[in-house]
Each structure stands twice: as structure tokens, then as C-alpha cells.
Amino acid sequence: MMGEMLSAARTRMHRAAEHADVADELVARLDYPSETLSASIPLRRDDGTLLQLKAWRCRYDSTLGPTKGGIRFHPDVDADEVQTLAFLMSMKCALMALPFGGGKGGVQVDAHDLSLMEKERLARGWVRHFARILGPDRDVPAPDVATGEREMAWMVDEYAAMAGSIQPGAFTGKPVSLGGIAGRTPATGRGAMIALEAVRHKLDLPPGDLRIAIQGFGNAGSWFARAASDAGHRIVAVSDSSGMISHDDGLAIDALLKAKAADGSVTDLDQKGAKSRKSGAHILSHDCDVLAFAALGGVVTADNASDLKAKAILEIANGPIGPPADAPLRKAGIEVVPDILANAGGVTISHAEWVQNRGGLAWDEDRVNDYLRDQMEAAARRVTQMMDTHALDMRTAAYAAAMVPLCRAVSARGTCSDFGGG
Ligand code: NAD
Numbered sequence: 001m002m003g004e005m006l007s008a009a010r011t012r013m014h015r016a017a018e019h020a021d022v023a024d025e026l027v028a029r030l031d032y033p034s035e036t037l038s039a040s041i042p043l044r045r046d047d048g049t050l051l052q053l054k055a056w057r058c059r060y061d062s063t064l065g066p067t068k069g070g071i072r073f074h075p076d077v078d079a080d081e082v083q084t085l086a087f088l089m090s091m092k093c094a095l096m097a098l099p100f101g102g103g104k105g106g107v108q109v110d111a112h113d114l115s116l117m118e119k120e121r122l123a124r125g126w127v128r129h130f131a132r133i134l135g136p137d138r139d140v141p142a143p144d145v146a147t148g149e150r151e152m153a154w155m156v157d158e159y160a161a162m163a164g165s166i167q168p169g170a171f172t173g174k175p176v177s178l179g180g181i182a183g184r185t186p187a188t189g190r191g192a193m194i195a196l197e198a199v200r201h202k203l204d205l206p207p208g209d210l211r212i213a214i215q216g217f218g219n220a221g222s223w224f225a226r227a228a229s230d231a232g233h234r235i236v237a238v239s240d241s242s243g244m245i246s247h248d249d250g251l252a253i254d255a256l257l258k259a260k261a262a263d264g265s266v267t268d269l270d271q272k273g274a275k276s277r278k279s280g281a282h283i284l285s286h287d288c289d290v291l292a293f294a295a296l297g298g299v300v301t302a303d304n305a306s307d308l309k310a311k312a313i314l315e316i317a318n319g320p321i322g323p324p325a326d327a328p329l330r331k332a333g334i335e336v337v338p339d340i341l342a343n344a345g346g347v348t349i350s351h352a353e354w355v356q357n358r359g360g361l362a363w364d365e366d367r368v369n370d371y372l373r374d375q376m377e378a379a380a381r382r383v384t385q386m387m388d389t390h391a392l393d394m395r396t397a398a399y400a401a402a403m404v405p406l407c408r409a410v411s412a413r414g415t416c417s418d419f420g421g422g
Contacts (some may be wrong), residue, residue, distance in 0.1 A: 002032070002082065003078075003079065003080025003081075003083060003230060003283075004082045004365065005080045005081060005082055005083075005084040006033075006083045006087060006325040007041065008322065008324070009084045009087055009088065009319070009323065010398070011032060011323050012029075012217045012323060012326070012395060012399055013030060013087075013091070013185075013399055013403075014027065015396050015399070016392075016396045016397075016399030016400040016402075016403060017071065017394055017400075017403065019390045019396060019400055020386070020388075020400035020403060021039055021407075022403050022407055023407055023410055023411065023415050025410055025415050025416065026063075026183075026339040026403065026406055026407055026410045027136070029061065029063065029410065030060075030061055030087070030090065030406070031062045033058050033059070033061070033083050033086060033087070033177075034059055034062060034101075034330060035058070035059045035061060035133065036057070036079060036082070036222075037056065037057050037058075037130060037133055038054070038055070038056050038079060038085060039055045039118075039129040039130065040052050040053070040054060040055070040123065041053045041055050041125045041126060041129055042125070043109075043118060043121055043122050043125060044121065045118055046117060046118060048349045051109075053107050053108060053109050053122070053127065054078075054107070055097050055105070055107040055108070055126060055130075056077075056078075056079050056082040056105060057103065057104075057105040057130045057133060057134075057139070057141075058082045058083045058086040058103060058104050058105070059070075059086070059101070059103045059133060059138075059139050059246075060083065060086035060087050060090045060101065060102040060103060060104070061087075061090045061101045061102055061327070061374075062101040062368060063101060063406055064093065064094060064099055064101055064405060064406065065093075065098070065099035065100045065101055065408045066099075066100060066101065066135075066136070066138050066139060066140055067086070067089075067100065067101040067102060067103030067135050067138070067139045067140070068089060068093060068098075068100040068101070068102065068103055068107070068139075068142070068172075068350065068351075069085065069086055069089040069102055069103035069141065069142065069347075070085075070104060070105070070112065070141065070142045070143055070144025070145075070147070071104075071105035071106060071107070071126065071141050071142070071143070071144055071147050071151070071155075071171075072085075072104075072105070072106045072107075072144035072145040072146060072147065072192050073106070073107050073109050073110075073111040073122070073145070073146040073147055073169055074109070074110075074111075074145050074146060075108060075109065075110045076107065076108075077106035077107065077108050078106075078108065079336050081106065081297075082104045082105065082106045082209030083104070084319070085104040085144075085318055085319070086103050086104035086267050087100045087102060088102065088319065088339065088340060089101075089102030089103060089104060089347070090341040091340045091398075091399060091402045092242045092341075092343075092344050092347060092402070093347060094337070094402040094403065094404075094405050095340050095341060095344065095382070095383070095398055095401055095402035095405050096344050096348055096379050096380055097349065097350070097378075097379070098347065098350075098351045099351075100347070100351065102142070103139050103140075103141070103319055104144075105126070105130065105144075105241070105251075106144075107120070107122065109162075110122060110298075111147075112146075112332065119150075120126075120152065120154050120363070122145075123151045123155050123317060124152040124154055124155070124157075124158040124414065125213070127155050127406050128156065128157050128158065128160070128162070129160040131159060131162050131163075131221040131242060132345050134159065134170035135163075135167070135170055136167055136170050136357075136358065137362055138392070140170060140171065140172060140350075140354060141155065141171055142171065142172045142173040142346075142350050143173040144378075145257060147284065148173070148219075149173060149174060149175045149185075149214045150174045150175075150180075150182065152171045152174045152175075152180075153178050153202055154160060154173040154336065156168060156170055156174055156178060156179075156360065157178075158170050159171065168355050168357040169357035169358050172184070172350035172351075172353040172354055172387070173350060173353075174353070175270050178355075179356075179357050180258065180353060180355035181189070181349060181352055181356055181368060182207060182362075182364060182365040183349060183365040183368035183369055183372070184346075184349045184353060184361065184368075184370055185219060185223070185281040186223040186227075187228065187323075187345040187346050187348065187349035187368070187372055188219065188220040188223065188224075188316065188343050188345045189220050189223025189224035189225070189227055189266050189294075189316070189345075190220070190224075190227045190345055190347035190369070191342075191343070191344060191345015191346070191349075191372055191376050192220070192224045192226060192227075192292070192314060192316045192342050192343060192345065192349065193227035193228055193231060194345070194372065194376040194377065194380075195314075195337060195341050195342050195344075195345075195376050195379075195380055196228075196290065196314055196337060196342070196379030197231070198376065198377050198381070198393065199337055199380050199383065199384060200382075201388060202335065202394060203311070203312040203335050203337075204311060204312070204333070204335065205289050205290070205311055205312060205348055206289060206311075207332070209232050209233050209234055210228075210233045210234070210289040210290055211233075211234050211236045211288045211289045211290075212233050212234065212235050212288060212289065212290045212291075212292060213227050213237035213238070213246075213275070213286045213288040213290070213291050213292070213310065213316075214236075214237070214239070214283075214284055214291075214292045214294055215236045215239050215280065215284075215291070215292070215293050215294060215295050215296075215299065215320075216239070216240060216254070216259055216293065216294035216295025216296070216316075217238050217239070217266050218240075218243070218292040218294070218295070218342065220316045220317070220346075221238070221292070221294030221295065221316065221351055222257060222260065222315075224292060224294060224316055225256070225257075226257070229250075229253040234249070234250035234405070235250055235251045235253060235256075236248060236250060236251070236286070236288055237251075237278030237283055237286045237288065238251060238256065238266045238283075238412060239266065239281075239282075239283040239295075240260070240265055240266045240280060240295075241279070241280065241295075242265035242266070242267055242278075242280070243266070243267040243276060243277055243278045243279065244266070244276070244279070244280045244282055244283050245263065245266050245267050245274055245275070245276050245277075246274065246277075246286065247271060247273055247274040247275070250258075251269065251271065251274065252269070253415050254273050255269055255270075255271060256269050268383055276329060278301045279331075284299070284304060284308060285308065285309055286302070286305050286309065286311050287309045287313050288311075289310065289312065290310060290311070290313070290314055291308065291310035291312075291313050291314070291349075292313075292314040292316050293314070293316060293317045293321075293389060294317050294319055295316055295318035295320075296319055296320065297317060297319035297320060298319060298320070298322055299317075299320045299321070300313075300320060300321040300322065300325045300329075301322050301324060301325055302322070302324040302325050302327075302355055304325075304327055305325040305328040305329050306332065307331070308326060308329070308334060310331070310334065311334065312334065312335050312336070312337065313329070313334060313335070313336045313397035313418060314334060314337045314339065314342050315338055315339040315342045315343065316339070316342055316343050317339065317343070318339050318343065319339060320339070324341065326395065326414055328395055335393065335394055336393075336394060336395055337394060338394060338395040338398045338399075340398050340399070340402060341379055341380065341383055341394075341398050344372070344376070344379065345372055345376060348371075348372060348375045348376070349368060349372060350367060352371060357373065363422055379401075382401040382404075382405060383401050385401075386398075386400050386401045398418075400406060403413060
């Protein structure tokens with residue numbers, strides 16, 4: 001059965017297909033996931049009790065290559081969310097012209113409740129349950145919410161034990177000492193900044209430095225803040241799960257990073273003139289040029305879209321704007337740099353890690369950063385050209401641009417007309 005979230009997400013692809021020359025066979029192919037495996041993973045807790053955890057891995061579409069996508073540990077994960085995120089990954093990899101399809105995995109669990117040893121047992125258990133559909137040429141997982149380098153280290157290790165050979169290309173986002181790539185952790189935030197600069201001329205923004213607000217100050221949000229601040233922009237507000245902090249003259253990013261690292265919340269920043277609030281929700285209506293979402297999915301709905309005061313939105317998180325909010329935002333003239341472009345720096349460098357592993361190479365961080373810039377700028381050009389050619393908003397143009405390599409790959413295998421159909 002098709003979940004509500006996936007059903008809503010596909011409407012964006014259908015809208016793009018109407019405007020670009022997309023074969024019906026491709027749309028039909030992308031309408032439903034190719035394969036979703038569900039599992040119930042037993043986890044023996046440190047106190048001896050047993051938890052049965054629901055888990056999934058979706059390989060959404062492999063038209064362009066092995067499927068690729070993260071694994072999240074979160075109490076709200078379900079099959080619908082995993083499939084929707086795998087669909088988004090298919091679009092993102094295609095837009096970035098990577099030889100990958102989209103995948104995603106998840107476990108319905110609150111990782112904060114688990115000890116380190118319990119997390120290790122869960123990570124290894126996840127691999128044992130899904131190994132039959134994984135592999136460097138089949139499906140390549142990576143970190144996502146509440147998983148990171150350490151989980152990938154356990155997972156690649158377990159996979160090697162099962163395969164009977166070292167397979168560094170089976171997972172990305174690994175520690176550098178285990179075949180990971182330099183610069184992967186900052187890549188999403190840095191890539192988002194490159195994307196913003198590359199499409200800025202389409203965003204109706206004032207000249208000069210921008211006033212930027214950021215929801216979420218974890219990996220992606222904090223690296224984006226650093227990149228934006230280094231580029232001379234002002235970060236006027238930041239929120240995390242504990243609250244929000246703002247300053248019209250700009251927050252001191254180095255001090256904010258220290259406060260977050262030491263005390264765990266952005267609200268602990270001690271800066272003269274900074275205003276702190278207990279609820280992070282106010283960031284939605286904060287007066288700014290660019291509002292960057294770097295925390296959760298489903299934040300903006302048709303009901304609260306009119307609260308937004310930003311001139312443009314940068315979707316660093318996956319799916320922060322629900323499809324029903326697209327029309328009100330278009331009407332309000334707020335352009336959205338969509339997730340499949342804005343946060344694609346992560347998978348772009350994951351791809352470089354996979355290439356590095358398969359070639360036995362090690363790129364240095366400068367080479368990684370140059371490659372990231374080239375790839376993000378090229379993808380942004382494909383999107384803005386599509387906007388110009390078909391008079392599309394940026395999200396629809398990004399989906400249409402993503403479908404170009406997918407269409408070519410479908411045509412290369414033959415479509416209806418090649419087989420004598422009408
Ligand atoms: P993270 O866990 O490192 O950080 C998440 C941040 O969001 C934390 O600062 C947390 O406090 C904050 N947060 C949680 N609930 C909040 C709320 N209600 N209001 C405000 N802030 C809240 O995660 P991350 O890796 O930075 O990922 C963030 C988003 O970016 C996710 O949607 C993820 O799928 C997406 N993303 C990340 C990457 C990557 O490479 N990290 C790549 C692509 C997409």
C-alpha cells in the first residue's frame with residue numbers, strides 16, 4: 001500500500017514531468033519503490049531484557065546504478081518515511097549526475113535511550129538482517145539522523161565478516177582510518193552554501209551580505225553557518241531542539257560552536273545583545289533574507305506557510321516543506337532552493353568516497369572541496385537552465401533536471417516506440 005507521505009512527494013515529480021519531456025514509462029517506473037525489505041531486529045539490552053525493533057531498507061530505483069542512502073535511528077521512522085526519503089535520494093543522485101539510484105534505511109528506536117554497546121549490537125544486527133540486499137554494486141548505506149561514523153565503522157566491519165572479504169565500498173561516511181574520505185562531515189553544509197551562491201541570481205535577494213536564519217545546528221546546520229559566516233553573511237538567528245538565539249548584527253559563530261559543543265544548546269551563547277527564547281518555533285517567522293532548514297522534515301505546512309517572513313528558503317534538511325505548502329509559498333513569492341540540490345553535497349562526497357574505495361585512492365581535503373564546488377555549481381546550472389527554458393519554479397526545475405539522465409537511461413534500454421508501440 002502507498003503511504004501518504006510518498007504519495008504526496010510523488011506529486012512534485014508528476015508536476016515536473018508535465019513540463020519536461022519525460023517518458024511515461026519513466027514516471028511509472030518511479031511511481032513505486034522497486035524493493036522494500038522490513039525486519040524485526042532483536043536487541044538484547046544491557047540489563048538482559050529483549051527489545052524487538054522494527055526496521056526497513058528501501059531500494060527505490062536502480063535505473064542509474066546501485067542504490068545509495070542513509071540509515072536513520074528515530075522513534076518516528078516508518079516504512080512510508082523510509083520509502084519517501086529513498087524516492088528523494090533517487091531524484092537527488094540523478095540531479096547530481098551520480099551513477100547511483102536512491103535508497104534509505106531506518107530503525108524505529110530512540111537512539112538516546114541506548115548505551116554505546118546497545119548501539120553497536122543494533123548496528124551489527126541491522127547489517128545481518130539486510131546484508132542480502134546490500135553491497136558496493138547493489139545498495140550502499142551511509143549515516144543519517146542519529147547514526148554517524150562510528151555506526152558505519154561497526155556496519156562495514158560486520159559486512160566484511162559476513163562477506164569474508166574487506167569491502168570498504170559497501171558503506172560510506174566511514175571514519176577516515178577505515179576508508180572514509182576527508183571533508184565528508186562538512187560537505188553537506190559547505191555544499192548548501194555553494195548552491196545558495198550559485199542560484200542567488202534567481203532568488204530576488206538584496207545585494208551584498210545576507211541575513212540568514214538557521215533551524216537546526218547539528219552537523220549540516222553548523223557547517224553551513226560556518227561557510228556562510230566565512231563568506232561574509234550575517235547569521236541573525238539559530239535554533240535547535242532546546243530553543244533559539246538571535247542577534248540583528250549577527251551571531252558570533254565561533255562562540256556559538258563552542259557553546260553548543262560545551263553545553264549542548266545554542267541558547268547557552270553568551271553574546272552581548274543576543275536574544276534567547278525557549279521555543280525554537282519562532283525561527284519560522286524571523287525576519288531574514290534566507291531561512292535555512294537544517295533539522296527536521298515536515299516543518300512547513302499549508303497552515304503555517306503564511307508565517308514565513310524570509311525572502312528565500314534553503315532546504316538543507318530532507319523534506320522540511322510539505323508538498324501542500326508549495327502553492328502558498330509560490331503565491332507569496334518565496335523561492336525554495338530544494339533539498340535535492342541544497343543538501344546534495346553529502347551524497348556527492350559519499351560518491352567520491354565510494355570511488356576512492358574502489359580505486360584504492362585517498363583524496364586530500366582540498367581536492368574534495370574543489371570537486372564539491374564543481375559538482376554543486378554544475379548541478380545548480382542544470383537547474384537554473386531548466387527554470388529558464390520551461391519557466392519553472394526552482395523545485396520543479398530541479399525535478400525536471402533530475403529526470404534528464406533517468407530518461408536517457410530508460411531510453412537506452414528501449415521504450416514503447418522502439419518496440420513497435422505507438
Ligand atoms: P543532526 O542530528 O546532526 O542535527 C540536527 C539538529 O536539529 C540538532 O541541532 C537538533 O538540536 C536540531 N533539532 C531537532 N529538533 C529541532 C526542532 N524542533 N527545532 C529546531 N532544531 C531542532 O543532523 P544533521 O546530520 O545535521 O541532519 C539534519 C537534516 O539534514 C536531516 O533532515 C538530514 O536528513 C539532512 N541531511 C543531512 C546530511 C548530512 O550529511 N548530515 C545530508 C543530507 C541531508
